[in-house]
Amino acid sequence: MLRRLHGLPGVVLALGLTVAAVTGAALSVRPALDRAAAPAVPADTSVAGLAAQVAARHPGISTIRQRPDGSIAVAFDDGGARGVERVDPATGAGLGPYQVSETTRLITNLHRSFLAGDAGRAAAGVGALVMLVLSVSGMALLARRLGGAGALLRPIRGTPAQRWHGELGRLAVAGLVLSSLTGLWMSAGTFGLIPEAQGIATTVSASSGAPAPVGTLAALRSAPLADLRELSFPDPSDPTDIFTLRTAAGELQIDATTGTALAFTPATTLERVNDVIRTLHTGRGAWLLGLLLGLASAAVPVLGATGIVMWARRRAARPRIAANAPVGSADTVILVGSEGNSTWGFAGTLRAALTAAGHRVHIAAMNEVSTAHLAADRLVILTATYGEGGAPASANSFLSRLARLDGHPSVAVLGFGDRNFPHFCRFAQQVADALEAKGCPRLLPMKRVDRRSPQEFAQWGQDLGAALGHDLKLSHVAEPPKTLPLVLAGRELYGEAVGTPVAILRFQAPLDPRTGAPGRLPTFEAGDLVGIVPPGDTMPRFYSLASSTRDGVLEICVRRREGGRCSTFLHALAIGGGINAFIRENPTFRPAAGRAPLILIGAGAGIGPLAGFVRANMAGRPMHLYWGGRSAASDFLYEHELAQHLAERRLTSLKTAFSRDVEGGAYVQDRIAADAPRLRELVRQGAQILVCGGRDMADAVTRAFEPVVRPLGLELSTLKSCGRYVEDVY
């Protein structure tokens, strides 16, 4: 619901909102400029003083108006010479005609009505309402992603579009809510939806003698100029006409002959509210607020563009459920909990494999769960986890609905998540627990898939097949990747002597066959993943990238595994040999922005992305690398390059551990334990820790790191949840 409220309306109205916001941002600068240009109003000047000075020059003066920035405009009709003039509040001297520039007029009209009269004004009002809904629903969505309202200030992870959208959104939300609420109010006022402020009409009788000089009128002499909004002069042809002085407090009628106050009509509450709202919307009279509101509005085009990118991606990945077996006839029901939609893709692969094996399969979102679903023989649940271990969008009402339903199918739950989060697949665990508590027999123990690993999914498929009594081959290829050809340009081989053959492989784009010029590499950063599909296979294997596009090569470290189809293929590839590959962003595994130190920890081929981060560290940010191999003589990957980086200060320190060396014989976690005080100091300075390598090594590093941070009153789970301890583990 929230997403529907936020997504499509935002995309459809992005252009209109951008026009309103950009023009609003442009107008927001005016109050500050006007204020800088407006002459200062002297504290001791009275309305009478200024009126006398101006009246001496303009006998046909009709009004003196003070704008919120303090500038004064005088309207006059001096026997045919009519006009509006700006005057100096201190001397009453003319400062030239008062006029609004054509550009300002155009921007104002665009802002208020899209240059389309009443229809445009109504559209602007609707725009304000949409902006309000988008701001509030956007914050609610962000809170849900980050784990609740209390987590709204946490670092935002995801693709660049998601990060920009979230970061700018939370910076701008207060300004946008204020602008849209006040805009909505003003718009409602324009269309008479807010009752007009009804001043109490007072009938006064003024004396009809000769008017006294305006500078002598007592009621005007006692009115400070700073309070003036507008002073209307009496009509010279009507001897009984009066002066009307408007201030924030109300309206004062003044006898033109005696200068006495005849009646005072205080401003109504509604008038005061309107005043405040106008100030809050325009920043007139509050230039700093105006500038802040302008900044918030300036974020709208970026929010619109990133929002459209996110929406388009989600749409492209949206499940297309074709030929779904009716729930009543299905023996197997698959329920999906997803937010970013990738889990739907896995569910589609599972459904295809089960259908091929002769099952009748119905697939639906977890939020749709009903008694009919629970009447099937078996229920398979695939669900992601979000925020602080919470439910994804399509499953957020599942647990409460389930509690009200009857039925006991046998169940298998598969969680999709990311080990970098402190609550890995926690929602899937909650679902499995709830089903067990309900008395549903377990078809399989609950399993977890880390970062959409097709291998882990395939493994689970084998287990499910075994439980069902037939083969189940799940080869999941997330949205068929568009691969591009690459050719092997260089190779270094390590570790053969110690039984861990690891190759550093460097690929380039093939030469353009027509021009012979070097082809272009796709865009990637160190730490992103390259998917490589080995010949005769459909399932890609993913390798962490050790280089970025700027390095001019695509570099990976590949350990050859016994029976490993892709690693064997890559190790056997001759220079000039080709592969088909595609890039998958891995935005969670990147050095955070800033100059805080980085602690890079890896073992074996896990050094790849870490070496890439060091290579890119031209700015000399403090980087400390801990790396473990087997033998310094055989598998010290990047030895020479790292030595050079140390000399160039791209790398601050390097600690290695070689497990098979006679001297030393240590693992990377031993180095961490030995260096605890130094590492603790780095964490105290705000260091981010990036770990890359095998699961066992990562677990050992976690155990070694916990005592490092505990004396600081920190838990690794806290560091993980704010992106300061991230793992890329296989």
Ligand SMILES: Cc1cc2nc3c(=O)[nH]c(=O)nc-3n(C[C@H](O)[C@H](O)[C@H](O)COP(=O)(O)O)c2cc1C
């Ligand atoms: C903002 C955000 C929060 C996440 N929170 C968690 C979490 O707390 N625990 C977890 O295991 N995975 C977490 N993940 C990872 C997702 O569950 C994982 O990427 C999943 O495969 C996404 O599936 P979907 O595309 O179907 O939504 C999070 C991902 C994002 C983008």
